[in-house]
Amino acid sequence: xxxxxxxxxxxxxLEGRLxxxxxxxxxxxxxxxxxxxxxWESAQHTVQALRRLPRYRPAPDFRERLQARLRQASPKPAxxxxxxxxxxxxxxxxxxxxxxxxxxxxxxxxxxxNLPPDAVGTDDYTEMCVQLHETLETAEWSPxxxxxxxxxxxYTR
Amino acid sequence: xxxxxxxTQLIERAKQQDESAFAQIVNLYxxxxxxYIVRMLGNPHDAExxxxxxxxxxxxGLPSFDGRASLSTWLxxxxxxxxxxxxxxxxxxxxxxxxxxxxxxxxxxxxxxWEFPDTQTPDPMQAVLDRExxxxxxxxxxxxxxxxxxxxxxxxxxxxxxxxxxxxxxIPMGTVKSRLHLARSEIQKxxxxxxxxxxx
Ligand SMILES: [Zn+2]
Numbered sequence: 001x002x003x004x005x006x007x008x009x010x011x012x013x014l015e016g017r018l019x020x021x022x023x024x025x026x027x028x029x030x031x032x033x034x035x036x037x038x039x040w041e042s043a044q045h046t047v048q049a050l051r052r053l054p055r056y057r058p059a060p061d062f063r064e065r066l067q068a069r070l071r072q073a074s075p076k077p078a079x080x081x082x083x084x085x086x087x088x089x090x091x092x093x094x095x096x097x098x099x100x101x102x103x104x105x106x107x108x109x110x111x112x113x114n115l116p117p118d119a120v121g122t123d124d125y126t127e128m129c130v131q132l133h134e135t136l137e138t139a140e141w142s143p144x145x146x147x148x149x150x151x152x153x154x155y156t157r
Numbered sequence: 158x159x160x161x162x163x164x165t166q167l168i169e170r171a172k173q174q175d176e177s178a179f180a181q182i183v184n185l186y187x188x189x190x191x192x193y194i195v196r197m198l199g200n201p202h203d204a205e206x207x208x209x210x211x212x213x214x215x216x217x218g219l220p221s222f223d224g225r226a227s228l229s230t231w232l233x234x235x236x237x238x239x240x241x242x243x244x245x246x247x248x249x250x251x252x253x254x255x256x257x258x259x260x261x262x263x264x265x266x267x268x269x270x271w272e273f274p275d276t277q278t279p280d281p282m283q284a285v286l287d288r289e290x291x292x293x294x295x296x297x298x299x300x301x302x303x304x305x306x307x308x309x310x311x312x313x314x315x316x317x318x319x320x321x322x323x324x325x326x327x328i329p330m331g332t333v334k335s336r337l338h339l340a341r342s343e344i345q346k347x348x349x350x351x352x353x354x355x356x357x
Contacts (some may be wrong), residue, residue: 007342008338009337011337011341038349039345039349040350041352042348042349043341043344043345045236045290045348045352046294046341046344046345046348047341049287049290049291049293049294049348050294050298050309050313050314050341050344051313051314052287053196053291053294053295053298053314054291055188055192055314056182056191056195056196056201056204057188057191057192058187058188058204058205058208059205060189062187062191062205062208062209063180063183063184063187065205065209066183066208066209067180068324069209070179070212070213070216073213073216073217076291082326157356
């Protein structure tokens with residue numbers, strides 16, 4: 001055991017995560033190393049102080065204000081819906097194009113057969129992407145993302 | 158096991174739009190989440206708004222909550238994401254202010270002093286030392302990056318396990334552990350300096 005090793009293990013020691021032999025080596029080093037004795041003391045103080053930090057509590061009338069806000073909130077629509085706002089609206093076409101590109105380049109065979117006939121022959125990439133986008137939009141395609149998706153993206157359902 | 162099934166029942170009732178069940182969820186988690194938010198933001202000014210937003214999103218997202226994570230993990234995840242959003246907005250605001258405002262002091266006008274709740278210690282001398290040490294730790298905590306601070310708060314203040322933190326923050330367990338060690342070591346350096354009698 002050297003000082004670097006000691007410093008690495010100090011938190012695990014404090015939480016009782018070391019094995020009996022590791023603990024013994026740790027304590028033996030601490031007994032004869034002044035530097036690590038100080039490391040040990042400051043680590044102890046740190047953890048104690050962190051655990052004793054004062055806690056903050058919301059104002060007593062917080063629950064009333066929340067209640068009022070929840071009543072205004074629309075009660076959970078059944079299907080995913082965009083919230084009104086410029087950001088998501090502006091992102092939607094970009095997202096569509098991205099999905100279109102991804103789909104097109106990953107599974108060209110499968111998807112080309114699903115496209116309207118006039119989408120295949122074109123050299124104009126933009127036009128092709130727009131058509132792909134439209135095809136995807138009208139396709140039967142209903143993903144069921146995880147809860148965190150709706151939360152993170154601000155979508156509601 | 159009993160706790161888990163009680164929580165599942167509560168969630169199921171809340172999903173059926175049972176208002177009292179959702180109120181119970183609020184009662185169970187409001188204090189914990191508020192403390193986390195205040196400490197993540199570094200002040201209580203916007204904490205209530207953020208907390209309201211957490212519950213609003215939880216209320217709206219509950220039908221798709223699948224119970225794979227615990228309710229607590231899920232709520233902390235929402236709270237954490239909103240805190241990070243808040244950080245980003247603050248960063249943008251500070252940048253805008255520094256570019257367009259002649260008087261930079263006005264950028265800090267929202268950051269007034271806030272009071273520390275009293276902690277009880279019987280020995281007055283010890284109380285002074287504890288208080289000083291606590292202030293050292295408070296300042297050290299505030300100076301941590303959001304990445305380190307979040308892990309430290311969830312572990313040392315809120316008592317979440319490595320696994321729960323990993324789920325809340327969406328980072329691997331190994332990262333949780335290394336960030337926790339790093340965060341504590343940052344604070345420990347300042348505590349050590351204080352114990353040596355240096356001004357921190
Ligand atoms: Zn040593």
